[in-house]
Amino acid sequence: MDLTWQPSEQSFRTEAREWLAAHVPGPMPSGDTREGFAAHLEWERALFAARWSAVSWPKRFGGRDATLWEWLIFEEEYYRAGAPQRVTQNGIFLLAPTLFEFGTPQQQERLLPRMAAAEDLWCQGWSEPGAGSDLAAVRSRAVRDEAAGGWLLSGQKTWTTRGAFCTHLFGLFRTDPDSARHHGLTYFLLPLDAPGVTVRGFERLDGDEGFAEVFFDRVFVPDQDVVGDVDQGWRVAMATTGSERGLTLRSPGRFMASAQRLVELARQRPSDQLRDRVVQSWIEAQAYQQFTLQQVTGIVDGKPSGPESSLNKIFWSELDVRLQETAMDLLGEHGELDSPWSRGFQFALAGPIYAGTNEVQRNVVAERLLGLPRV
């Protein structure tokens, strides 16, 4: 056990903290609204200019070659500074890990720098109507166009976060018409302005137009925009849902910062009855940090984090709900006013649903970590 940071890590932290202190903008509208998205894009470009947009990437793609530890430190500082949400996160945190693992060098060169620079803005096309958590229930299809050297995509995706504002989409389509479930799927990339694509935004619980439905009518995608092998899309996609569920999407810094803000709220609005719940949220945020440090030590040692990432997902999403509920209770009657807290509360309720519902995650934990029988 050695829970101290190296001098190099400490200076990385100092650099990040100082840059953020100097550059983090004031409150801006939510990045999941049309006006807010533009403001967030400006912020993303400022991040990129200072090489903070994707710290763990190689320098040649716009990153800093940061270690996993440094990435954790950056996230801690980012949330501590109250910096804006990352509207680029679906690209940087979900698609990019897939490209690093399955993409061709050409795809990496072509796509990653533009992604880091927030020039291409990626959304994911996972869920389809009638199939939310059941990612394998893909009915959207891709038909081979041998002459043109590509595929024609048709069908519909939904629950596409920020789909109305993004420029590109990655997703699974059924390339083998006789296949079922997770067989015969292929992982495609496409621009949303391609002929045949229609995007329709709709509102989330918190009133932001943060979701979209995307319709595909014989949209041509050339072979160079297939990731991994044809019909192997499920295996390719699982790499990103793993990282979505686990470490990369929800680093501890976020919850430590939320817990700290909750503590500050409780100091302003002291409540004998709610004190223990405030403390509990603080305890849980620390526990999530310690769990993560243990997990990252394993990853650094080359132990892959498989179904264990379901433990992360369950813990952070439910900790977040309890934390935000406590904040709402501290606010009492004023909780119904639109505020960062009331928005945070509503946003937290999505945590146990997206990226695999917590019901599915608990199945995974029970079956794959505890070895309980599937049937």
Place this chain on the structure above:
Amino acid sequence: MDLTWQPSEQSFRTEAREWLAAHVPGPMPSGDTREGFAAHLEWERALFAARWSAVSWPKRFGGRDATLWEWLIFEEEYYRAGAPQRVTQNGIFLLAPTLFEFGTPQQQERLLPRMAAAEDLWCQGWSEPGAGSDLAAVRSRAVRDEAAGGWLLSGQKTWTTRGAFCTHLFGLFRTDPDSARHHGLTYFLLPLDAPGVTVRGFERLDGDEGFAEVFFDRVFVPDQDVVGDVDQGWRVAMATTGSERGLTLRSPGRFMASAQRLVELARQRPSDQLRDRVVQSWIEAQAYQQFTLQQVTGIVDGKPSGPESSLNKIFWSELDVRLQETAMDLLGEHGELDSPWSRGFQFALAGPIYAGTNEVQRNVVAERLLGLPRV
């Protein structure tokens, strides 16, 4: 809505309260231990002598023809007075309702007065090894002995509460060897000193020898001790499990008295941090009372209480656990000492298990009250 009691009910309450105040004995060992059982039998006989042992039964069987309302009042007074547990409860509250519904007049005349007088002490033979909540998984069998006019019972029952101290057993045996699950079962009554019966007591969590295994080796039971029709035992038994799960086993008086004792404990050991949980237990005990009053109004009007009794079971058993846990937390380090509270806590943990686990009860609620699909 009229939540006042009639003058006749008020005088019934006064009579019960005065009698109990004069007769309730001091602390005695648990009725689920061998020595305690004897002391409890004395109390049962005192109750019977004053016609309080089965107030809702007809007078000719030893009761008072009390209404369901009066029965609720009696229970309230009984628990408020801190009177002993009822070691006769499996007979009076589980078997008797079945006999009233399915028993012949001869069976009623023969069995009920001795039951009210605590001369015959009944235990139930429901669960079998390898099948706890799954009451239909009966493997114990009864083979026809036409010549002798009866049946020969073989097999094993377990988790028989107070089986080591009782004199008689009621239970289900498979009379149709080709049947499965809840078909082909018959409801039998037998004395535990019948040739071929072996009883072995074993310890519960709280250290009392409150459970028994009962072994049957070609035990003869005459036709007169079959309740209801042959092969119809499931239907007959469900009548008593309904009353076990529902109203009769756990009247609100018990929880109102527990909540009151918890309030007294909290006054002695004030805790800012536990106060809300004490209050919550009190609130829930009141809610259980009000729910029951609403339910009894329906029953009095002839609306049968079917799957609704699963709501009772879930609520009282979980309320009881929360209440007892709160008491243990109030006691802190002293909670580990043997005391009525620490025994009550351990006993409460059985609540969500026996009489149909709360998992089974929630299935019933979901499928039969909410109409969710079975498969």
Place this chain on the structure above:
Amino acid sequence: MRFEVGAEAAALRDAAAQVLAGQAPVAVLRAGWPGGDPGAPAAAWRRVADTGAVGALVPVAAGGLGLDENAVVPLLEALGYNGLPVPAVETIAIGAPLLAIAGSDRLQGVLDGDCQVAAQLGDSDLLPFGQRAELVILRQQDTLRVYERTDLELTPCVTVDGSRALARVGQLRRGGSTLAATPGVVASAWWRGVLGTSALLVGLAARMLELTVGYVRQREQFGAPVGSFQAIKHALASALVAVEFARPAVLAAGWAQAARVPDAARQTSAAKVLASDAARLVARTAIQCHGAMGYTTEYDLHLFAKRVWALAPSWGDPAWHRARIAESLGV
């Protein structure tokens, strides 16, 4: 002893529920949100008033039905179930009976449903429906005063439930007249507000549960209806338990108020705790069981969940009511 909704109360509830089902579909609820036509819920409220519901607590001689709190609870549960964005508790349980006692000439408009009443009887400066209600009742120390809305300084607020028409009440107040100055009358108005809000919460919980049961029965995932998974079954069973045990507590509190029993306030506090907690549990469960569908504003669930989040902390949040009960129990 009879624990059941009486015949008159049931008739009133059923009449109101029937009108609401016909006149206030979800489109009318949505019209109460910013950008919608507030005339739509106002029109539906007039149809509710046609049943006599607004005058439930007003003496027959004053043009009301002359009923008591036993009738108000089921009525407000039906209004909660429907979700019509109007100050139903404030108008029915507080405004109408107090205007009747005061012999106000505004009573008739209230009974006819032409005039809605907003009220803030606590210490907050937030006034639900303050952007819309024609009359406003405010507490000043131990007195209740009634104002024309136009005589107050009211600043609209953006809220999670956009149909609450919430306003912040400024210090400047013109006109107004005293509506109640007897401590007992002021206190019982508060407790009727708590009671009525509890009834709304039970109705909202029942509605969300019904929506969710309908959804999970037809929605398929992994080749089976979502409602056939045990995790969903158990979550919804727990939600039903919460609702079924909150409802009698609210009815009993209504009876206790009507019968003026000594612990009516304590019973009402218990009812508010149970109803608030049940409704919040159901909201949370409903959203989870709907998956991503529960997380959109195109689907109706959010209309009811957001109302719950507004009402549960109002009229004394569960912590406040628990603290009152603790005090009365001496713990």
Place this chain on the structure above:
Amino acid sequence: MRFEVGAEAAALRDAAAQVLAGQAPVAVLRAGWPGGDPGAPAAAWRRVADTGAVGALVPVAAGGLGLDENAVVPLLEALGYNGLPVPAVETIAIGAPLLAIAGSDRLQGVLDGDCQVAAQLGDSDLLPFGQRAELVILRQQDTLRVYERTDLELTPCVTVDGSRALARVGQLRRGGSTLAATPGVVASAWWRGVLGTSALLVGLAARMLELTVGYVRQREQFGAPVGSFQAIKHALASALVAVEFARPAVLAAGWAQAARVPDAARQTSAAKVLASDAARLVARTAIQCHGAMGYTTEYDLHLFAKRVWALAPSWGDPAWHRARIAESLGV
């Protein structure tokens, strides 16, 4: 930054675990109950001592292993997992290191496992293992004193966990000698006790979870393994989450104590809260998942559950530790 049990600590833990698995099967745990042979757990403890475990915190020069709290946490987790009824925390984390500092001639017997140490450093008059341990450490104001058991007035108590050998300490105390009088030393002894108890709780939780998983995999109900029902799966998944997030918190608190970081006490409080709550959750879940089987004393589960119910409120219950954290956070 490396968050993992170091090689020496892992070796000690594994050695102790191996000895315990061989020398302290459940029959030895049962022997610690009234009517059993207390010599059996005592003999097993001597075999544990053979690994050097008792001297984990004792300097090499004094005959110990010269390790720190980073090694004590995994060791005590293994002891908790095994369930041997001995004052392991008191002897390893408090008695041995303090006797070493004091240069006591009783140290060797303690290191050899011949002499167990009971301790009460809080305000309670209850002394776990006071019926059996040869030495007793008691706090008097800001001083720790050590007594021969026979010099104290000790009244045996009946407890839920019958193997706790609990005694009530009377006022009459003969002999004894001062073991520590520096506030910092006394305080750090207390916090090591809290830490060690947290580690025991994590081990107990892991054991109960393992027992339960084994049971539900083979036990059938309604024609299928109990462990195939989603309600059981989800309950056990939640139990695993609780254990897996408590364990790193306890390890981190051990590191914080060893590294003497300023908020070591607060981290230890957090660890105790998480470990206590996790262990109680697992106990409850384990009993429920076992059905009636979990409710008997013939089956082993109760041995571990009852230990949890004794340890969770000891060394500061979760409420006490939360209150300390609240104070330090200024809420």
